[in-house]
Amino acid sequence: MSAERPSLPPVRLHSEAELARDALAAPLLARAVRLARWAGPGTRVGAGGELVEAQLPAAAEHLGLDADEDGAAYASEAWRLAVDTGLLDVEDPADSEDGEGGPDGGESEGTVTVGENLALLTGGSPQDVLAIWLDGLEAVYADATAPAFDDFADLVNEDGSIDFDALDWDPEAEAEFLDGVLGNLYLLTVSEAGPGEDPLPLPALAASVIVPDDMGEPTDDVLEQVSEAMMRLDDQFRVLEPIGIVEYRPLDESLLIEADEDGTPSADEDDVTRYGLVKLTPLGLYGIRARMLDAGVDAPAVGDLAEKGAEELLAGIAYYPEDLARAEIQLWLGHHGSTGAVTAARELLSASRGSDAGAPLRRLHCQQALALAGAEAEPAVRAVLDDPELGGLARVWLAERGAADVPAPSESMIFWLAVDTIAAQLDADGDLDELQGLVEGLAGQHSGFFDEVWRVDHPGTAEVLEAMGRLHSDKKAAKEARKAAFKARSRKSG
Structure with missing residues (x-):
């Protein structure tokens, strides 16, 4: 039986029990659980299942957050995850019997009930917990690759439709870029020649997907692409960190104040840590490997062969x-x-x-x-x-x-x-x-x-x-x- 080299080195994962504990401790999932337990018959949700704006301050307060704009944003994010992972079930107003408007006569509102997955997080197996967490990872991943815009109203046409061309957004390209970055981070983490337990500087990670392997000294154009990639990754890792897959030290925002006219951060060769440091967590290794396996990538792990011949x-x-x-x-x-x-x-x-x-x-x-x-x-x-x-x-x-x-x-x-x-x-x-x-x-x-x-x-x-x-x-x-x-x-x- 001739051996074939795997496309990736093997990874030694933590036990499922340890990973499940890490998943439950992930800040975003923990907040989603708290909101799912907080929700009741009087909880008001919009047509898309989102928590209505009037209830966001109370939700933020329940999470121990300030009832300001930031607290409302965190509460809204946790609520969406609770819905996406089946911790809450939302009935659309169009499916309700009366289909009437909200209590103030405005837009129709839906109803919310506890989802069956909420009980699985406390009474289910580690595999149940990890399956729910993986659903959450997919939802957060979609958020990380979603387009950014300053004012949504600018994207709405006169007939009410969305002008997607104005977004300048290619969803496949965005997903491919982030997949490539996380794939490289995974490879560097499990490789003997990688950084090991140390975090990786964001410029090095960005360069790994931008600079060709056979390029000696990067050109100015390539360096500009690396800087742009760093800015994208800084936003994306800030979104991904709360679900528990990375430990991330963000880009020092004071660098942006000193940025060049093209919007890229100015150089500071003395302290590369100012450009951001990222590291996959044990839960992150598990999650990224699961996504790669779903995509058909050969990503072996210690224990895969235990029951084989x-x-x-x-x-x-x-x-x-x-x-x-x-x-x-x-x-x-x-x-x-x-x-x-x-x-x-x-x-x-x-x-x-x-x-x-x-x-x-x-x-x-x-x-x-x-x-x-x-x-x-x-x-x-x-x-x-x-x-x-x-x-x-x-x-x-x-x-x-x-x-x-x-x-x-x-x-x-x-x-x-x-x-x-x-x-x-x-x-x-x-x-x-x-x-x-x-x-x-x-x-x-x-x-x-x-x-x-x-x-x-x-x-x-x-x-x-x-x-x-x-x-x-x-x-x-x-x-x-x-x-x-x-x-x-x-x-x-x-």
Whole structure:
């Protein structure tokens, strides 16, 4: 079973219980819950399900906010989320029996009742909570990509229709831009070369989606695009932060006062933090991954393979970082522990056989998995001592545990294992210095190594010897490796 590289590195997510607690603590969802519990038969809503303006001060006061314009805006935002996530059910006035106007004879008003999802947030499972939170994330995401305008009245035509052209807004382009930014932020967060636990400066994130990879020094036009992207992202992250997916330190507004005539913030190379800092939260990693999976993106997570077969496990972890591969193996062994270590070891050994291109790497990870399986796996390991592909691996495993009565390997098995080990490391794209040390160590352990190894009946012999010729620091040994590679190719073709 040949392994394919995932498009994204694997992520280690928090448990669903921890993520559900984070979701309930997200400021926007917490406010939405409080308003859903506050709403009653006398609560007045507009035709679109929004809380009528006259009730916004009371809603803000219930949330502990000032009954001013900002408090009303926060209350309105929380109310919309409560409706969007099913915490509240709103009946449109057109669907009511009388369809009469509001209490003041004005525009018709709807009625509101508690939605079934409100009870799920307190009495449901973590999965129920996260499903509701994901609905909320989608609603907030739509708000973040919505057009901004100073005066809605300017967009209304004489006939009452909306002049969408005046918005200069492309919804698909806006969503694609934010998807790209959040995708890059996710990749940088889970990548070993990323910032780790540290937040990312907003200019760097904006540049990651604007500046071409092959561009050396960005042009003035590109730098202006980066500045414009920063301004968009500053607005969008302010909208996204309350739902709990990011921790965001906003752009320092004093920079805007010093802005250039084109409206972009002025440069301050001494303090990049003034331009904003953003970091995905554990809940954000979960949410963005969920959106990517819905879009068909391969975004693996530790634990995905725990219930799979051994073939899928070894293929799936082929290109995982060592610590995450170990974590995935431990989960797999824990899930398959009910069948016993011997059965699990047999499945792993069977899955690691093969002469395809991915087989050496499978055997390398099989050896890692057997190391975690413990001494109980010994009967299964001893059963493959005479296997031409697994016998060397089995002897190494037994020797590392000080097992008795381990038969000495034949010379051909030693050479075959050496070729298989280097082939696996080449496929894994590991550290070059470590690989060079492995190459020189294996070649140095056996006198006349290159005189014999080219005869090894392994599908990767020639490629391994060519790599040894490139990597070996001793010129004479490197030349011998290249000559041996030529002999191996000639033998294979003959």
